[in-house]
Amino acid sequence: MSHGRPIEDVISELGEIAEGDKWEYGKQFSYVFDGPDLSEMTAEAMRLFASSNGLDPTAFPSFLRFENDLVEFARSILNGDADVRGSATSGGTESILLASKAARDALRSKGVAGRLNMVLPVTAHAAFHKAASYLDLEMRITEVDDGFRAIPEAIEGAIDEQTALVVASAPSYTHGVVDPVAAIGEVTARTGRWLHVDACVGGMVLPFLDHSPAFDFSVAAVDSISMDLHKYGYTPKGASLVLHRDAERRSHQYFATAGWMGYPVANATVQSTKSATALAAAWASVQHLGADGYRRLTQDSWEATEGFIDAVRSSDVVDLVAEPDAPLCAVTSVDVFTHGQAMRSRGWRVGVTPSLGHSPAHMHFTMTAAHLGLLDELVGDLLETAPTEASDVMAGLAGIDLVSLDPAMIGGLLDSLDLDSDRAVVDAAIDSLPPEGRAAVISAYIQHLYR
Numbered sequence: 001m002s003h004g005r006p007i008e009d010v011i012s013e014l015g016e017i018a019e020g021d022k023w024e025y026g027k028q029f030s031y032v033f034d035g036p037d038l039s040e041m042t043a044e045a046m047r048l049f050a051s052s053n054g055l056d057p058t059a060f061p062s063f064l065r066f067e068n069d070l071v072e073f074a075r076s077i078l079n080g081d082a083d084v085r086g087s088a089t090s091g092g093t094e095s096i097l098l099a100s101k102a103a104r105d106a107l108r109s110k111g112v113a114g115r116l117n118m119v120l121p122v123t124a125h126a127a128f129h130k131a132a133s134y135l136d137l138e139m140r141i142t143e144v145d146d147g148f149r150a151i152p153e154a155i156e157g158a159i160d161e162q163t164a165l166v167v168a169s170a171p172s173y174t175h176g177v178v179d180p181v182a183a184i185g186e187v188t189a190r191t192g193r194w195l196h197v198d199a200c201v202g203g204m205v206l207p208f209l210d211h212s213p214a215f216d217f218s219v220a221a222v223d224s225i226s227m228d229l230h231k232y233g234y235t236p237k238g239a240s241l242v243l244h245r246d247a248e249r250r251s252h253q254y255f256a257t258a259g260w261m262g263y264p265v266a267n268a269t270v271q272s273t274k275s276a277t278a279l280a281a282a283w284a285s286v287q288h289l290g291a292d293g294y295r296r297l298t299q300d301s302w303e304a305t306e307g308f309i310d311a312v313r314s315s316d317v318v319d320l321v322a323e324p325d326a327p328l329c330a331v332t333s334v335d336v337f338t339h340g341q342a343m344r345s346r347g348w349r350v351g352v353t354p355s356l357g358h359s360p361a362h363m364h365f366t367m368t369a370a371h372l373g374l375l376d377e378l379v380g381d382l383l384e385t386a387p388t389e390a391s392d393v394m395a396g397l398a399g400i401d402l403v404s405l406d407p408a409m410i411g412g413l414l415d416s417l418d419l420d421s422d423r424a425v426v427d428a429a430i431d432s433l434p435p436e437g438r439a440a441v442i443s444a445y446i447q448h449l450y451r
């Protein structure tokens with residue numbers, strides 16, 4: 001692009017590009033959390049702070065104000081006392097990475113040498129696998145029970161002197177169930193291990209659900225919690241919190257150096273120079289909605305969930321994979337790949353999660369406040385599109401061994417398919433591979449998409 005373009009021209013093209021991301025309100029599951037329309041307020045918040053730089057919160061005190069207020073809000077809904085400390089991050093993955101680093105460095109500070117490990121149930125989010133990879137922690141993955149909850153005895157069996165942290169989910173993303181945090185806390189307290197509770201998806205809903213099991217700082221053994229604002233906080237992407245029981249624990253999250261020929265650095269998070277845009281928008285959303293607003297939104301999403309669950313239970317063409325504690329539903333059917341594609345053809349952008357262990361392939365419905373008004377349409381479409389018998393969706397790919405293809409061939413093959421109309425084939429093909437094969441194929445395909 002050798003010549004610049006007039007602003008109106010660029011803005012007009014931005015509008016066209018945005019069309020490609022459009023979805024119908026409430027119909028894009030998982031990636032967006034539709035609910036109250038706060039877009040005017042959040043856009044203004046982002047505009048006002050577009051150039052502030054979190055590299056130095058003394059030069060840009062907005063960061064201190066926003067982060068301290070958000071941490072105080074989180075502390076108040078998560079039963080934390082005044083000792084609880086936290087940081088704003090760019091998302092759940094960064095919060096998890098930082099909590100894992102803090103736990104690792106806390107154990108190292110006690111003089112434990114050698115490779116450390118993390119003990120995590122198989123239902124813990126993939127972000128822990130990424131953290132383990134980035135931080136060189138061995139992963140010790142433990143089984144879950146029939147209801148997809150972590151088993152405290154299995155966790156205890158995996159812990160040793162090198163265990164830097166133990167993970168519990170509140171709830172797990174896939175099945176929406178809360179791990180027995182209090183029982184796991186007894187294990188970590190007895191063995192002197194760091195307990196991290198991943199409330200990325202649940203931190204803004206569980207505090208407002210009367211039936212929620214204890215999962216937060218009310219459990220004395222909990223050391224840190226990750227909690228996203230850009231999910232059930234109904235605020236734009238790029239906002240999460242990582243919270244620690246006290247300042248000492250949080251100190252291990254920081255990175256500081258003065259060992260180069262430049263300015264001294266002390267960073268709480270992965271980024272150094274960082275934007276205040278999503279943070280300002282999150283602050284505005286929390287100020288506007290307050291705990292009362294989130295309680296009302298949670299009531300709506302939970303009422304939608306109960307209605308949805310009842311409809312699934314009373315049908316003989318769909319099955320609930322787990323009884324969720326939070327508004328996340330995993331639903332399967334006799335041919336879930338075809339079913340998922342049929343739902344997509346009716347405008348419901350729902351993803352099919354591959355099977356693993358005793359978790360069958362299923363559609364994942366992240367229910368938000370938007371779904372209360374859409375419940376009849378959603379249930380109607382789910383039942384009407386449900387297949388009554390299995391089909392051989394992968395017949396067209398017979399004889400192709402996906403894992404043995406090189407990345408360019410995988411890219412070419414997937415390019416030849418339409419990700420909407422051939423979705424069932426793609427989902428079934430991915431499901432047919434072992435987990436390492438799935439990861440390799442998907443990574444090859446995504447890499448192929450970027451120039």
Ligand SMILES: Cc1ncc(COP(=O)(O)O)c(C=O)c1O
Pocket residue numbers: 091092093094096125127169171172173198199200201202228
């Ligand atoms: C329980 C849980 N933990 C962590 C994450 C990762 O969050 P993010 O995608 O914001 O990095 C998610 C995302 O869905 C989640 O549901």
